[in-house]
Amino acid sequence: MHELVQTVLNSDEKTALRQVIDALSALEKRYFLRNEISQAFADYCQHSQKPAYFFHSSSIGKLIHYTHEIILEEEYTWFILRPRIGSQEVWRLGGNMSGFEAMTPQALLDARDRLVNRFQPQILEIDFSPFYHGYPRISDPRNIGQGLGFLNRYLCTQVLTDPQYWLELLFDVLHRRSYNGVPLLLGDRIVSVIQLAKQVKQALSFLNERPPNEPYEKFRLDLQELGFEAGWGNTASRVRETLELLDRLIVTPEPAILEAFVSRVPSVFRVVLVSIHGWISQEGALGRPETTGQVIYVLEQARNLENKLQEEIKLAGLDVLGIKPQVIILTRLIPNCEGTLCNLRIEKVDSTENAWILRVPFAEFNPNVTQNWISKYEIWPYLETFALDAEKELLAQFGDRPDLIIGNYSDGNLVAFLLARRLKVTQCNIAHSLEKPKNLFSNLYWQNLEEKYHFSAQYTADIIGMNAADFIITSTYQEIVGTPDTVGQYESYKCFTMPELYHVVDGIDLFSPKFNTVAPGVNEKIFFSYNQIQDRDITVSRRVQDLLFTSEDPQILGQLENQSKRPIFAVGAMTPLDNLAGLAECFGKSQQLQERCNLIILTDKLHPHEAVNSEEAGEIERLHKIINEYNLHGHIRWVGIHLPITDLGEAYRVIADFAGIFVHFARFEAFGRTILEAMSSGLPTFATQFGGSLEIIEDGENGFHLNPTDLEGTAKKILNFVDQCNAYLEHWDKISEWAIQHIRNKYNWQLHSKQLLLLAKIYSFWNFVNQESGEARSRYLESLFHLLYKPRAEKILEQHMQR
Incomplete structure (x- = not known):
């Protein structure tokens, strides 16, 4: 990169770089991200009437392309460059446009602290790089996740x-190898x-x-x-x-x-899936809006893991010894369970022989808090005691130690670390969704957000969990290291500051072989193709069709003037991230879309007073406002009813009966469970280009990518597809069938379970080989837990005790 910069500084392009920096300075900001930097350069090129090659192929064009962040200080301009996926470089340019020099991560973190006026000359530095020295390391970024x-x-x-x-x-x-003291294999x-x-x-x-x-x-x-011996x-x-x-x-x-x-080789018989805050049951409690995807994932994973373990045990000849697999979903018991089964200690997982939901209560402290559901942002003070209590319950339930512990989400991964460390068991982590990359600058301004979100505890837990894990499962490659243009979710933990708390100099080795991309599946008994007529219940189908198109209910807004128009279907929670209001605005701004299509939105709420927080209430109000502002009455139908999962599966198929489409308009999506569900049901799917859908959908082949920040471009893309379908009736059928086959072949739980168990076996063997190296890292993690995490969690507990 030094040669590239010197080329710019030693040529006429130096003037262009100066003017781009001056343009950014005029915006009265000091921190700029890639899109803003690129836009400033594009504006310069247009204003200066530069030819097209200058934007794309000149030396400054290349430099701007690699630049992901710029920080302006009085004397210096900081460039955070990303010359390739998974790698960042820090460079500082002098105020006189000279003295371009490489800087350390520590220097960058100090600059970020100065930016928010929270610089400290002495601050704790977290650095995991010494613990990965000597470990095998992937060299080619294309192989990350394999x-x-x-x-x-x-x-x-x-x-x-x-x-x-x-x-x-x-x-x-x-x-x-043994099972309950009985030798296996040798x-x-x-x-x-x-x-x-x-x-x-x-x-x-x-x-x-x-x-x-x-x-x-x-x-x-x-x-x-x-x-x-047997096996x-x-x-x-x-x-x-x-x-x-x-x-x-x-x-x-x-x-x-x-x-x-x-x-x-048989080595996994007892598996624990840790999902703490999920509100997990099977009757009316498939999670809260913030956890529904995780709960469905964990339940399906439990069912399919048990099936795969049964198959492996039988093939190994171990059924003659009476060996049976055991799978436990470990979650919390909630006394005030609002009519669900979340207050039962144990519940059998449907369609299994020996898979269970085991609920362990939080130690009470203040019963006004611990006897109720607790948000994922507030759960941190109770995890250590929960892990200690859960250990006793698990040993009693299993009759022995588990062979594998799988953490889910930040809190579940921290508990998995505590359990795996005490029980000396292989640990797998599944993030589902890391909060830090979803909440831009949340680490930099953590003190301003602490009272509501407690990110200091969560991000510390994330760092501990991901480095403690023996292996990490992600649904997509980009979840780890993003794309050439975007930073990955795990990559965002590589180097960051929590001003006045600590600096993370090197938070995770992205090239570590612990990362594995293993896509989840979709429940094919619920989310199957609309043309499987023999598997559909006509009574359910009629009820769901009435709900989506005609019936009146206090929880439904809007009657469709022309039900024969092609339906655009969207499913999600009322959050700014899911951006359902943004989709309605896109629809409202396009008269052509309204002429050709109806918009049907399915959520779990319709009125602001139903919201569980101000953010949700604001998004509900925003959607109502957009409907009125663009006079969408007669063109839109908003169903604010939480459907049972079987009805949700039929909802996708009913929309497919009308040759509709599914639109996932989220500002960001870690993976996209509803995308799998819609495609598996046969709906041509349009999904956000920001996140996991980039790897689920092949644009133009089995679905389409959308930019949710480009409302006009989105409308044009949908209209183009609708016009093609109207001109060539088989076009909808072609995309529908390709979507079904793609999901069926690549995203199924049988493949997932097979790969997961193979990973558990290989990494268990690797742990055995590297016991000494792993112990040093574990000691470091324990220190971070006790010296950093626990004090942050105790501050939250102090607040809870006053409620």
Whole structure:
């Protein structure tokens, strides 16, 4: 980057750079983001009548393209450059347009503190980089999020480097496998790697003489004589295949062989899914608006994990020992449960044999607070005692330690850290949605927001949780490191300041193999294609159609003048982020859209007095105002009723019956559960280009990307599709079918569960190999928890005690 900048400073383009900086200075701001910087440069080019190549291809054009932030100080201009995905550089330009020099992250954080007049010469610095030294690290940004494959290759390389050491580790891991004290895989008759290699050959010779489909029970004693216990397979052919993989792994280790072998080795039987604040039940309590997606995700994950574990146990031949998987969703018990089942200690997960919702109450402190639902922003004081109490309950319920703990969201990930640390169990984290990148500058102005949002506790918990995790699951690549033009959610934790509290110099290694992209699925029993007529309930369909189009109710606003117009359908919560009011404004500003389409909005609220906070009330009022301002009566229908999930599935299909479309107009979407639901149901889908939908949808192929800040552009894009459908009747059918097939093939829970369990096995083995390195990091995390997190949480508790 230095050469690029010097090229600018040593040429006529220096004048252009000076004028762009002067233009930014005139805006009476000192902190500028990428869009503002790009716009200032575009305005300069237009005003100066520069040719098109100058904006895109000149040296200054390239510099501006790489610039994601600019900070103006009296003497200096700071440039935060992003020359490639996942990497940032800090440069400072002198006031006389000279002296362009690389700066440290520490210097940048000091500059940000000065910007808000909260600079301290001495401040705590959090730096995780020493704990990743010596760890395997991905070099190509394109491979970020593919940690499993990278780690497999790395482990196989290590076997070739020091085969005896690594084979002894493999032997040790296999020899330790047991369930409730019963040995699995290897018995005491095999005491070394040399003997294992020899006995594998004998076992293969023995198995080659058995009928392929002969059940394991018939030759179980013969294998035990050779030193092999249960767990290799349920038939002679299955056992032979698994032992052949082990034989090949001993002789010629290759990544594909290692993955195939590990996937067959039984090592996960008990799984905990931690979801603390979710308001989790199955009857009328699929989360609050802020947690609905997470709750649906966790319930589906539990069902499918149990199915996959049952399948693996049977294939391993362990059902003969009476082994059954156990899956527990760990959440909080809420005494004042508002008519739901959230006050029951335990509840069985529907359509499972041994998956349960286990609810543990918060220690009371002030019952006026702890006996009620607590927002995700307020939950922090109770997590440590919850984790201690939950540990006892889990051990009692399982009868032993779990094999895997999966945290969900910031609070669940912190509890997963506390439990995994005490129980010495593999920990997986799933963020779902990190608050910091959603709330711009919230870390910089955290003190102004602390009373309402308590971001100091949450962001500290995030840093602890993501670094404690043995592996992290994300739904998309961009969740980790964004795109060439946008910073990823995890990337936003790389380097940031909480002024007067601490500096995060290096908060997370984005190139660590702990990151894995594993997309969730969609419940195909609920969200299936509209053309599966035989699976649809005609009574439910008629009821939902009446609700969406004709019936009158105090919770429904608007009657459609012409129901034959193509419906535009939107589902979401009444929050500024979901931006349903923005969609209504887009619709209101386009007379052509109103002539061709109706807008149908489905939310859980209609009136401001129903809102749970001022932000929600403001968004409800905004939508009412837009409807009146653009006189949308007769063209819009707003259903403010929380539908049961089965009715929601039918709602998508009813819209598809009318050849409608689905629009997801959020300002930002971490992933997009409703996008999957709509596409799976057969609705052509238009979704925000900011977030996970960039990877779900292939623009123009199986759906369309929208810019929710460009109302005119959005209207044109929808109109173009509608006009094509009107001109070519098969166009809607084509996009609909492509959407269905795309979701069916890529986003299903069977694939998710298979990959998740494989990750748990590989990373458990990796933990065993790197015990000493991991311990140092864990000690550091414990210090941050006790010295930083707990004091922040205690301040929240002081407020709660006064209620």
